[in-house]
Amino acid sequence: MDYLKGLSVIGVQQIDRVVEVVDEAVKGHSVRLLGQKKDNGKRLGGARLDLPKIRKNPLIEIISINTGCLNACTYCKTKHARGDLASYPIHELVERAEQSFQEGVCEIWLTSEDTGAYGRDIGTDLPSLLWELVEVIPEGAMLRLGMTNPPYILEHLEEMARILSHPRVYAFLHVPVQSASDSVLMDMKREYCAADFRRVVDFLKDKVPGITIATDIICGFPGETDADFQETLELVKDYRFPSLFINQFYPRPGTPAAKCEQVPAHVKKQRTKQLSQLFHSYNPYDHKVGERQQVLVTEESFDGQYLVAHNKYYEQVLVPKSLEFRGKMMEVDIYEAGKHFMKGRLVDAARVLSASIARPLEKGEVSGLTVEFATPRQNGIPDCHAPPQLVSQLWGLDKEALKMWSVGLLILTIVIAYTMEKLQ
Structure with a gap:
């Protein structure tokens, strides 16, 4: 491809080698690192967790527990960019979690293309990882599990129900259904049927009372009929999901679904609108007004008027803005409910928990700065005898410099993603 001639390109699996690529590019060399990481022929999870x-x-x-996936969905390009499943070892993930808590973190999110598939490539499974992580979560901190597809959670339902009931794990699970029509699911190659999804949701709702189930739905997938879409509407009516991600189908170039006969644009638009109207026709939190809840405060609301907290079910609760509340777990009385949130008042004389013995890092402060990364290099080799004051100078960047560094890395990531898209 002529437009890539002379350019250095780095793939998503090699992002931790960006410094090497930049060094070579500065010297005038063109570098291509697009392959997958392997050790003795076995694929590795990706960039190091301790960077x-x-x-x-x-x-x-936010900890990525694995990269890639086991599926071959006909509408998705993730497999093209990420490849097959590659999981990080449990001990590396636990070490990263422990380090995070030592840096004042009070909430951990586990993410991946499909958390439910974790460990299938390295002889373990998701529940085994979660039980190990639960052991290192301090009082006042919480763990949130990311998206999992129905097929890989079905065989662990009993174990997952016990884990999601743990007081330091949010009773929240994101399980994308995409469609409630078995015909559409088959065309998508989703490897489950609508009954499988219902079994997952029904079981968890029974064993973990109050659990929040979030899901995704695609409107207007090729071949979707009015009857197919009606089945999806009925599913939403049955479960009244408090969190529903609605996507109008868009054909991604190079995917099998893009080659199929498309549903007319006006039909896709109408179905998306109809599903959105259904979703906004109910308020999932009205019955919780008057409840007393324990919440963990982690961030500020978009309008800057409140602090954002979450209860055990990862439902959003807005609390009065006070910097001393950030990173704290406290009891609140719910006095108002909206479509996507509740509002709470701090209970007088309530116990306030701080999750970590360490203070949180300042915004913009570098996390995980080990000797290997903190020391200057001589010909690419760490100089372990560098004076401490030099190390401090190298990494004692002001917030503006760190912000610019972060923006630069973000731009580089976007360029990489765009390039990978073009290469397909």
Whole structure:
């Protein structure tokens, strides 16, 4: 491709080698690192978990537990970019969590293309990882599990119900259904039927009372009939999901679904509108007004008027804005409810928990700065004898410099993603 001639390109699996690529590019060399990471022929999870980074929110640590996936959905390009499933070892994930808590983090999010598939490539499974992580979560901190597809959670339902009932794990699960029509699911190659999804939701709602189930739905997938869409509407009516991500189908170039006969644009638009109207026709939190809830405060609302907290079910609760509340777990009385949130008042004389013995990092402060990364290098080799004051100078950047560094890395990531899209 002529437009890439002379350019250096780095793939998503090699992002931790960006410094090497930049060094070579500065010397005038063209570098291509697009392959997957392997050790003795076995694919690795991706970039190292212990790389220094700057958290967007110093109170929240986001940990990717695996990359790639086992599916071959006909509408998705993730498999093209990420490849097959590659899981990080349990001990590395636990170490990263422990380090995060030592840096003042009070909430951990586990993410991946499909958390439910974790460990299938390395001889373990998601419940095994979660039980190990639960052991290191301090009082006053919480763990949130990311998206999992129905097929990989079905065989662990009993175990998952016990984990989601743990007081330091949010009773929340994101399980995308995409459609309630078995015909559409088959065309999507989703590897489950609507009954499987219902079984997951029904079981967890029974065993974990109050659990929040979030889901995704695609409107207007190729071949979707009015009858197919009606089945999806009925599913939403039955479960009244408090969190529903509605997507109008868009054909991604290079995917099998893009080659199929498309549903007319006006039909897709109408179905999206109809589903959105159904979703906004009910208020999931009205019955909770008057309840007393324990919440963990982690961030500020978009309008800057409140602090944002979440209760055990990862439902959003807005509390009065006071900096001393951030990172704290407290009791509130719910006095108002909206479509996507509740509002709470701090209970007088209530116990306030701080999750960590360490203070949170300042916004923009570098996390995970080990000796390897904190020391200057001589010909690419860490100089372990560098004086401490030099290390401090190298990494004692002001907030504006760190912000510019972060923006630069973000732009680089966007360029990489765009390039990968073009290469497909």
